[in-house]
Amino acid sequence: xxxxxxxxxxxxxxxxxxxxxxxxxxxxxxxxxxxxxxxxxxxxxxxxxxxxxxxxxxxxxxxxxxxxxxxxxxxxxxxxxxxxxxxxxxxxxxxxxxxxxxxxxxxxxxxxxxxxxxxxxxxxxxxxxxxxxxxxxxxxxxxxxxxxxxxxxxxxxxxxxxxxxxxxxxxxxxxxxxxxxxxxxxxxxxxxxxxxxxxxxxxxxxxxxxxxxxxxxxxxxxxxxxxxxxxxxxxxxxxxxxxxxxxxxxxxxxxxxxxxxxxxxxxxxxxxxxxxxxxxxxxxxxxxxxxxxxxxxxxxxxxxxxxxxxxxxxxxxxxxxxxxxxxxxxxxxxxxxxxxxxxxxxxxx
Numbered sequence: 314x315x316x317x318x319x320x321x322x323x324x325x326x327x328x329x330x331x332x333x334x335x336x337x338x339x340x341x342x343x344x345x346x347x348x349x350x351x352x353x354x355x356x357x358x359x360x361x362x363x364x365x366x367x368x369x370x371x372x373x374x375x376x377x378x379x380x381x382x383x384x385x386x387x388x389x390x391x392x393x394x395x396x397x398x399x400x401x402x403x404x405x406x407x408x409x410x411x412x413x414x415x416x417x418x419x420x421x422x423x424x425x426x427x428x429x430x431x432x433x434x435x436x437x438x439x440x441x442x443x444x445x446x447x448x449x450x451x452x453x454x455x456x457x458x459x460x461x462x463x464x465x466x467x468x469x470x471x472x473x474x475x476x477x478x479x480x481x482x483x484x485x486x487x488x489x490x491x492x493x494x495x496x497x498x499x500x501x502x503x504x505x506x507x508x509x510x511x512x513x514x515x516x517x518x519x520x521x522x523x524x525x526x527x528x529x530x531x532x533x534x535x536x537x538x539x540x541x542x543x544x545x546x547x548x549x550x551x552x553x554x555x556x557x558x559x560x561x562x563x564x565x566x567x568x569x570x571x572x573x574x575x576x577x578x579x580x581x582x583x584x585x586x587x588x589x590x591x592x593x594x595x596x597x598x599x600x601x602x603x604x605x606x607x608x609x610x611x612x613x614x615x616x617x618x619x620x621x622x623x624x625x626x627x628x629x630x631x632x633x634x635x636x637x638x639x640x641x642x643x644x645x646x647x648x649x650x651x652x653x654x655x656x657x658x659x660x661x662x
Contacts (some may be wrong), residue, residue: 348461349369350369350373350462351367351368351370351462352366352460353370353459353460353461354451354457354459355458356456357409357455357456357457358450358456361388362383362388363383363384364382370462372433373390373442375438382410383609390405393431394439397430404426406412408424412424416450423447425445425448426445426446426458427446428444429441429444429465429469440466442466444463446458446459493601496601500600503604508566515553518549518552518553525545569600573593573594573603573607574593574594576603577610578590578593578605580607584614589612
């Protein structure tokens with residue numbers, strides 16, 4: 314049995330020096346056949362002249378290996394993508410200069426190269442390659458770069474797809490957060506407007522109505538004036554009612570103070586068509602959820618029986634609803650069955 318050989322990739326002690334020429338060639342051919350990349354040797358002193366290249370280079374570049382040996386037709390550098398050539402050249406020059414400095418200083422350390430760049434294949438397709446190399450000296454003492462080129466296009470495209478998905482997910486999260494902020498700001502604005510109407514214009518209407526009532530008493534002996542003041546009082550009361558309805562539709566104070574159930578009761582009391590409450594959520598929920606539920610119910614009530622019937626179909630009494638997994642209120646016509654529950658009530662025509 315022949316003796317085993319140890320090859321040190323770091324350039325340290327090894328027992329590979331005893332390999333015969335045939336053994337060395339056999340190892341090299343085996344590597345070139347099994348490594349999933351194009352193994353090469355380049356000499357720096359001859360302008361990056363390619364001395365050896367594996368057959369795998371044809372699968373990667375679309376060009377036969379004979380085109381590259383001794384720059385017969387082209388060089389490896391000539392197929393580097395134009396946008397990557399400048400920095401790839403800088404990397405190669407830096408490795409060569411460091412290796413030359415080491416040679417001048419008598420150092421034996423090797424310089425490594427790892428770069429990833431694009432190439433343009435023979436069919437004009439752009440591919441990504443990963444190149445790994447190490448500086449060595451050949452039998453004549455010249456500085457060479459031994460390395461391998463891998464096609465990493467699929468990996469690069471997978472990473473790019475992952476980056477795009479992460480970016481899209483981040484944009485979606487930001488969009489949802491932005492929408493939430495907009496909804497919250499709109500709710501706050503509605504609350505402020507309702508308070509302003511209640512504390513401002515509505516109070517002025519009330520004061521004006523009281524003044525008209527006082528004027529009517531003082532004009533008791535003037536029937537025409539009293540009748541006119543009576544008409545003014547009715548108009549003020551009508552305007553006050555319209556203002557209350559407007560403020561209530563914007564954002565009822567009862568919704569903020571007491572919650573959705575109380576707000577639904579207020580809707581039923583103010584509806585033009587008699588309503589009865591059969592079920593309503595108990596307890597308090599997130600302000601945005603209460604506001605959304607109220608607006609849906611209020612729109613259905615204002616639209617009348619036809620829309621309320623539609624609302625019944627679209628707002629079923631189920632757990633997965635806008636009110637934090639509680640049932641949304643819904644409506645039905647006529648003799649909808651009363652649900653006896655102390656915790657919930659429902660509206661019906």
